[in-house]
Structure formats: structure tokens, C-alpha cells
Amino acid sequence: VPDPLKRRLLLPWTLVRGWGGPEAALILLAVGVLARLGPRRVPLLSVFTAADLSVPTAGLLGLLCALGVLAGTREPSDTLTVTSPRPVPALRAARVLLLAAGSVAAVAAGPGTTVAAAVTTVGALTGEQLLLAALVGRSFSWVAPMTHALAAITLGATSRGDIAIWAWFLDSHTSAVGTAASVLVFLTGTSTWAARSRTGDSAD
Amino acid sequence: VTAVPPTGARPARGVSYRVWRSAAATGAPRVGGLLLLGIAVLTGLGVDASAGTPGWANPLNAGLVTALFIAPVVAGTAAAQTGFLRRHGVLGVARTAPGGVPRTRGLVLLATGGWGGLALLLATALIVARADRSGPFTPEMALLPLSGLVGVVSASAVGTVLGGIRDSRAVAPLLTLGLFTAGYAVSFTHGRWLTLSPTFPATFYTVATQPHGALVAAQMLLAASIAAALLTVSGSGRRRTAATLTAVVVVAAVVGVLMRVSPAPVEFRTAPDPAPCVTSADLSMCVWPEDLTATRPALAALTTVTGQIGGYWPTARRYREPGIIRPAPDAPVYDVTSISSTTAVGFVPAAITAVLPRSRCPADMSVRAAENDLYVWLEATAGAGPTDTTDTPVLSPRQRRSWVATRLAVIDRCRTR
Numbered sequence: 001v002p003d004p005l006k007r008r009l010l011l012p013w014t015l016v017r018g019w020g021g022p023e024a025a026l027i028l029l030a031v032g033v034l035a036r037l038g039p040r041r042v043p044l045l046s047v048f049t050a051a052d053l054s055v056p057t058a059g060l061l062g063l064l065c066a067l068g069v070l071a072g073t074r075e076p077s078d079t080l081t082v083t084s085p086r087p088v089p090a091l092r093a094a095r096v097l098l099l100a101a102g103s104v105a106a107v108a109a110g111p112g113t114t115v116a117a118a119v120t121t122v123g124a125l126t127g128e129q130l131l132l133a134a135l136v137g138r139s140f141s142w143v144a145p146m147t148h149a150l151a152a153i154t155l156g157a158t159s160r161g162d163i164a165i166w167a168w169f170l171d172s173h174t175s176a177v178g179t180a181a182s183v184l185v186f187l188t189g190t191s192t193w194a195a196r197s198r199t200g201d202s203a204d
Numbered sequence: 205v206t207a208v209p210p211t212g213a214r215p216a217r218g219v220s221y222r223v224w225r226s227a228a229a230t231g232a233p234r235v236g237g238l239l240l241l242g243i244a245v246l247t248g249l250g251v252d253a254s255a256g257t258p259g260w261a262n263p264l265n266a267g268l269v270t271a272l273f274i275a276p277v278v279a280g281t282a283a284a285q286t287g288f289l290r291r292h293g294v295l296g297v298a299r300t301a302p303g304g305v306p307r308t309r310g311l312v313l314l315a316t317g318g319w320g321g322l323a324l325l326l327a328t329a330l331i332v333a334r335a336d337r338s339g340p341f342t343p344e345m346a347l348l349p350l351s352g353l354v355g356v357v358s359a360s361a362v363g364t365v366l367g368g369i370r371d372s373r374a375v376a377p378l379l380t381l382g383l384f385t386a387g388y389a390v391s392f393t394h395g396r397w398l399t400l401s402p403t404f405p406a407t408f409y410t411v412a413t414q415p416h417g418a419l420v421a422a423q424m425l426l427a428a429s430i431a432a433a434l435l436t437v438s439g440s441g442r443r444r445t446a447a448t449l450t451a452v453v454v455v456a457a458v459v460g461v462l463m464r465v466s467p468a469p470v471e472f473r474t475a476p477d478p479a480p481c482v483t484s485a486d487l488s489m490c491v492w493p494e495d496l497t498a499t500r501p502a503l504a505a506l507t508t509v510t511g512q513i514g515g516y517w518p519t520a521r522r523y524r525e526p527g528i529i530r531p532a533p534d535a536p537v538y539d540v541t542s543i544s545s546t547t548a549v550g551f552v553p554a555a556i557t558a559v560l561p562r563s564r565c566p567a568d569m570s571v572r573a574a575e576n577d578l579y580v581w582l583e584a585t586a587g588a589g590p591t592d593t594t595d596t597p598v599l600s601p602r603q604r605r606s607w608v609a610t611r612l613a614v615i616d617r618c619r620t621r
Binding site: 047156 | 232235250251265269272280376377380384405406
């Protein structure tokens with residue numbers, strides 16, 4: 001018979017494990033280490049321009065954070081969430097917010113990275129992923145932030161000395177509008193994802 | 205159990221359009237495909253191709269660069285879809301179907317590769333449509349989008365095979381990241397490693413150059429061979445052994461070819477024989493037909509520069525653009541292929557480079573300083589550089605003659621050493 005302490009910890013641990021907590025924590029830990037010890041900047045391709053352009057690595061770490069959030073939004077059983085009498089959407093939204101906060105902290109751990117820059121990159125890419133997860137399921141939702149981020153680093157600065165408007169989350173000089181756009185995308189994604197709990201995740 | 209009487213109809217061998225459309229409109233292929241189309245429009249409209257010289261090579265090259273992210277995403281969606289089918293037992297069911305697992309895998313390959321190819325062609329078409337296409341077009345330039353398509357379909361094959369082996373959800377995003385990182389990193393390499401770069405983002409084609417046909421063809425063959433090898437390795441039976449051996453031999457042969465061809469992603473186009481030459485005063489230059497309109501300001505700049513240095517150094521009377529051989533194979537090269545200026549001032553730097561004596565000791569600091577002094581002086585006197593500079597002090601004609609002669613002597617000493 002397990003002792004009372006173990007018994008008390010068993011339920012939360014089972015829940016966290018079922019929700020993909022350990023995998024998410026591992027990915028966010030890796031993001032923190034990369035932000036701290038990885039290269040400071042990543043060079044961008046110079047198509048049609050001779051200008052050397054690079055962006056802070058932090059601008060791309062949002063992609064790994066989105067994958068971390070994806071790992072942490074797993075449901076051990078869709079049937080339970082669909083039939084649950086409790087307000088599951090709030091719980092799902094709380095989990096996402098917690099993971100997003102952890103992601104922002106991990107990205108902002110890098111030297112010289114502001115919280116606003118971390119919010120911009122994490123908010124945009126995580127929000128896109130949650131939005132797609134709500135529409136088609138978690139299995140294929142990584143495609144949205146991945147396509148956006150890879151396209152941005154490839155051609156987001158083509159023919160110009162600055163970053164294209166659709167690749168705003170890469171920009172080191174974060175504007176208030178960019179951060180607000182990212183927060184808006186994140187809130188839309190989170191609320192849509194949370195509301196989906198009543199319909200299940202058939203694509204998984 | 206009731207036995208189904210044979211109907212005599214042979215099982216379908218290929219993939220019909222209806223089946224392909226159905227596969228492309230579900231699951232990961234649809235999600236990835238629609239997103240890729242959206243991002244293809246953004247990138248296609250975002251690239252400002254007007255920065256390049258007129259012609260097809262630069263916009264087609266920018267279109268090829270989009271394959272750098274399209275191919276990994278296609279590989280990831282193929283892996284996700286095959287993994288999804290495997291997890292849910294559909295691949296197991298497919299084993300009992302007439303076409304077996306290879307047909308199901310082929311269906312995923314065609315569905316994801318089709319979306320990826322469509323996105324690549326859409327981005328390329330948008331870039332080309334907005335570029336100045338009045339310049340040259342050669343068959344080698346058409347190899348660029350073809351190379352992108354081969355890369356996308358090959359990446360789809362890699363994803364299909366990996367997804368069939370490992371059905372973990374982590375495989376698809378990790379494969380996408382891995383392929384992109386590898387392709388992106390190799391784009392920044394130099395020398396022989398550059399032959400493995402599937403795209404040429406830093407390459408700028410002029411009116412005289414075109415994509416290196418042999419290199420691009422070998423790269424396409426390599427990508428197709430690797431994809432074919434992976435597809436056959438994951439099959440079964442004697443055919444697998446034979447196909448694997450063939451694929452290995454082909455891959456080895458192509459790598460051998462790649463090690464021999466020049467790693468430079470550009471080569472000269474076939475020059476007209478003889479090239480048209482234009483004469484002004486006592487100077488003439490032989491040019492590519494597309495550059496005939498630029499000869500007047502180019503010759504004016506050349507006249508100014510030769511007039512300045514002609515009294516100190518014997519200068520040539522006939523010049524040629526890069527890649528032009530006949531009728532002046534030994535004439536100095538006057539490279540105006542990437543200059544879009546309509547005034548003589550814009551051609552002065554190129555004219556100075558063509559006229560100034562070439563040193564053979566580029567590491568010698570005194571020679572480099574002498575070359576730089578002469579360059580700055582010529583640029584300033586031709587009105588193309590800063591007029592107020594400490595490098596070109598105001599001197600009397602006699603002092604100037606001595607100043608120039610000293611520097612030319614330094615360069616000449618190096619040439620005769």
C-alpha cells in the first residue's frame with residue numbers, strides 16, 4: 001500500500017504525465033539552454049540583395065516552444081473531456097497559458113532578449129498552432145508554425161534591408177503592433193482550442 | 205464464408221486521378237498543402253525581382269529557393285500522413301489490397317508531392333510574372349524549377365518511407381526541422397560542399413551567365429536516386445535487392461560526377477559567334493546582344509578613364525564583355541553585364557577595373573595601396589567618386605605625373621617580379 005504522500009502525488013503526476021507534461025518540460029528546458037548557450041544570431045538568406053542580414057536566435061525559438069506546447073496539450077482520453085461535467089475548456093486554457101508562460105520565460109532567458117520579443121515569437125507561432133489544432137486536430141497542427149517560420153527565415157528578408165511584414169515575429173526591434181498582433185493570434189488560438197474540448201480530437 | 209467469384213478484371217496498377225484527388229483532400233496533405241499555397245502567395249508577392257538584371261535566371265532562381273522550406277514541409281506532411289495511416293491500421297489493411305503498401309505509400313507521395321509542387325510553381329510563377337523577363341532565356345534556366353520539383357517529390361518520398369517505419373508523432377516535425385536545417389546550413393558553405401546545396405540563394409545571374417547545367421542535372425539525379433533507393437529499400441523480395449543495388453550504384457556514380465564538376469553554380473551562356481562590336485572614337489567593345497543599348501554610356505566612361513591614364517600606361521583599344529570570345533579573344537574584359545545605369549558615371553568603376561593594370565601580387569600591401577590610390581583618383585576625376593578625399597591631394601600637373609608614375613612603377617615592379 002503506498003504511503004499517504006505518494007498516494008496524494010499519484011493523481012497529479014498521472015494527470016501531468018497524461019497531458020504530456022514531461023515532454024513539454026523537456027522541450028522548454030532545451031529552449032532555455034539554446035537561448036542561453038546557443039548562437040546569438042542566425043544569418044538570413046541573401047536572395048536578390050547583397051546585404052548581410054541576421055536575426056536573433058530568440059526569434060526562431062518560438063517554433064520550438066510551439067512544439068513544446070503541442071506536446072503539453074495532449075489529452076489522455078478524448079472521451080473523458082467530451083463527456084466531462086466539469087468546465088474542461090477553462091482547464092485546457094489554463095494549461096496552455098501555463099505552457100506559454102514557461103515558453104516566454106525560456107526564450108527570455110537568453111542574454112539581451114526582451115520579454116516583448118519573447119512574447120511576440122511565442123505568441124504568434126503557438127497561437128497559429130493552437131488555431132490549426134482546433135480546426136484539424138493536434139496531429140497535423142505543427143505544420144502551421146513550421147511552414148510560417150521556415151518560410152520567414154528563407155524569404156522573409158528578400159530584396160530588402162528589413163523583415164517582411166508577414167515575418168514580423170523574427171524582428172529584433174519588436175514594435176508594439178507586432179507584439180499586439182502576436183498576443184491576438186495567441187488568444188484566438190487558445191480560446192478556439194479550449195472551446196474544442198466538447199467535440200474531441202478526432203484527427204488524433 | 206462465401207467465396208467471391210473472380211470477375212476477370214485485373215487490379216488497377218496505377219493511381220487514378222479520382223483516388224489521388226481524394227488522398228490529396230484529406231489529412232496532412234490537405235492541411236500542409238493549403239498552408240503551403242498560402243505562404244507561396246506571400247513569398248511570391250514578397251520577392252522584389254526588379255532588383256536583378258533583366259532575364260529569367262534570377263526570378264527562376266528565387267523560385268527555386270522557395271523549395272528550401274517547401275520540400276521539408278512536404279517531407280513532414282508525408283511522414284505525418286503515413287504515420288497516421290500506420291497508427292490507425294490502414295497500412296495493415298493495405299497489405300491485403302491489390303496494390304499493397306507501396307500503392308498506398310505512392311498515393312501519399314503523390315498527394316503531398318503534388319501540393320508541394322503546386323506551391324513551388326505558384327511561388328515561381330508569381331516571382332517570374334513580376335520580374336523583367338526581357339532578358340535571355342536558355343534551357344539551363346528551365347532546369348531550376350525542374351530541380352525544385354524533383355527536390356520536393358524526393359523529400360515527399362523520404363517522408364513517406366520514414367513515416368511508414370516509425371509512426372511516432374514526433375517524427376514528422378523532427379524530419380522537417382532536420383531537412384530544413386541541413387539544406388539551410390549547406391547554402392552557406394563554400395568550395396566543394398557547395399555542390400550539395402540544393403538551392404543557390406546567394407547566386408546572381410547576369411546577362412552573360414546561366415545556371416550550371418551539369419551541376420543542376422547531377423543534383424536532380426542524386427535527389428531522385430536517394431528517393432528511389434529509400435523507396436526500394438523499404439520494399440521486399442528479390443526486386444528490393446536488385447533495385448537497392450542499382451540505386452546504390454547510381455548514387456555513387458552521381459556523387460562521383462558531382463565531385464568532378466565545377467562547384468560554381470553559374471556558367472557562361474553560349475556566346476554569339478562573332479559577337480556584335482560597337483566602336484566610338486578609337487575605342488570599341490564587343491558585347492552580348494542584350495547589352496547593345498548600354499554600349500554608348502559604357503564607351504563614354506571608357507573614353508574618360510583611358511583618357512586619364514593613357515598618357516602613363518599603354519591601354520587597349522578593344523574590350524569585350526565576360527564570356528565573349530570572338531572576335532576579340534585577347535581583349536581585356538570590361539564587365540558591364542550587371543550595370544543597369546543609363547549614364548556614363550555608372551560605368552566608371554567597371555571602366556577603371558578594365559583599364560587599370562592588374563597586379564600579380566595581391567598580398568603585397570604597397571601594391572594594394574598603389575592600386576587603391578589610382579582607383580580613387582580615376583574615380584574622382586571621372587566624377588564618379590568623392591571629390592574631397594585625402595587620398596587624391598590637389599597637385600600640379602607635374603606633381604600629378606610623378607604621383608601616378610610612382611604608383612604605376614610599384615605595380616609594374618610586381619608584374620615583372
